[in-house]
Amino acid sequence: MGGALYPESLVRIHANFLSCNILGNTHSVSNSSKLSLKCADEARQAVLAYFKASPSEYTVVFTANASAALKLVAESFPFTGGSKLVIGADSHNSVHGIREFAAFKGAQTCYIPSTPLGGFDISMAKNILLRNRPRSIDLTPSLFVLTAQSNISNSKIPLSMSEYASSLGYHTLVDGAALAATSILNVSDYPIDAMAVSFYKMFGYPTGVGALIVKTAFLAQLKRPWFAGGTVDVVQVPGNIVTPAFRPHEQFEDGTINYLQLPAITHGLRFLTAYMPFLPLRLSCLLSYLSASLSRLRHDSSGRPVVQILSRIPTQRVRIVGEGAETGTLVSILFLGPSGEMMPNSFIEYAASTKNISLRTGCMCNPGGAAAILGITEEMQQLYPGVTLSDFERRMGRELGVVRISLGLASNFHDVWRVIKFAKSISQELSLRALWGQWIENQKSEGERNR
Structure with missing residues (x-):
């Protein structure tokens, strides 16, 4: 978070x-x-x-x-x-x-x-x-x-x-x-x-x-x-x-x-x-395992990738204590459906919460960086005074932003494993359908409460 x-x-x-x-x-x-x-x-x-x-x-x-x-x-x-x-x-x-x-x-x-x-x-x-x-x-x-x-x-x-x-x-x-x-x-x-x-x-x-x-x-x-x-x-x-x-x-x-x-x-x-001298080495190992595991995931119904990694991935791992990392220790991703379409970040956030996993979604208060990795820099230039996020998303035809997984001082292998296990549940058609149905019902309930 x-x-x-x-x-x-x-x-x-x-x-x-x-x-x-x-x-x-x-x-x-x-x-x-x-x-x-x-x-x-x-x-x-x-x-x-x-x-x-x-x-x-x-x-x-x-x-x-x-x-x-x-x-x-x-x-x-x-x-x-x-x-x-x-x-x-x-x-x-x-x-x-x-x-x-x-x-x-x-x-x-x-x-x-x-x-x-x-x-x-x-x-x-x-x-x-x-x-x-x-x-x-x-x-x-x-x-x-x-x-x-x-x-x-x-x-x-x-x-x-x-x-x-x-x-x-x-x-x-x-x-x-x-x-x-x-x-x-x-x-x-x-x-x-x-x-x-x-x-x-x-x-x-x-x-x-x-x-x-x-x-x-x-x-x-x-x-x-x-x-x-x-x-x-x-x-x-x-x-x-x-x-x-x-x-x-x-x-x-x-x-x-x-x-x-x-x-x-x-x-x-x-x-x-x-802890700091050891932190880059440990987090480099966790980041490497996380990004590699997410990249290998495929939908069981279509064989298409489950995740698209948008953020910078280090070209090499930290090898010794005290060595600095060439990148940070986060992964910004999009979840993709069985047909290759982007899945709503709001659905991913809800689905993760059912597993007691807290994920940050959106543009992270960084519109320039978000536009760059999402490939919408030109569309960003066409915004007009008074435009809202809803306006921008309607124009793009999808939710904007990413799902961010941040690793830090307290992150360990179990944390990474649980995120990968959650991502695997999105790759399985039966569990994906169940989560999607729960999300739709939850949206209906929230809509009724807000009336």
């Missing part, structure tokens, strides 16, 4: 901590507040250490999620009339949304097209970055937003792209939400100005906490459009004078931070640190 299953030990440790301590709002000087502040600082240090971000160069701004971290940069970046925003088409909507802030300030958004397998062609991306390079780093600040790993196409883009963009004068922002869940990420190895992450994707708990790992020098160039409690030291009322909070990260943490949950970040990163 795109979120890690939280470890029992992490929840137990955190619950015990909360049972034995009283935490208070960090905007005070009481003992409980001092403890909260100490825990928050420890969490910041743990994040910097985990991502190998130099404390002398970077700081951590805690946010509600990765989207909120991206928005912090988007709303504060000093776009001007001559600025450029360069984005890969295969990106999350929270990245695409940055174009709204850019357009409001008169900047131009330039897209790097996706390949049919997602991601983008490196030489084409460099050419687009070169053609749109900032005319003046100071007068026309420009931003390159890199999706390090696609959440639908399984493509990885090398972080070294930030080196090329930086050499041209771009600031670089990385969406690391998908990549950080299964890959070791050393921020200081690259000229990355800021990176957004989400902790529930990494180790399951807690939700509602993300972070922007950001250079303090870059943070100083961002101009916030407002201020809030916690971000200021003195506010003149009535009047116009505002003195920002002293510490840079405090100027970007609106209101009260999630101080009850931040100690879990420290424990969660400690837990993940122990």
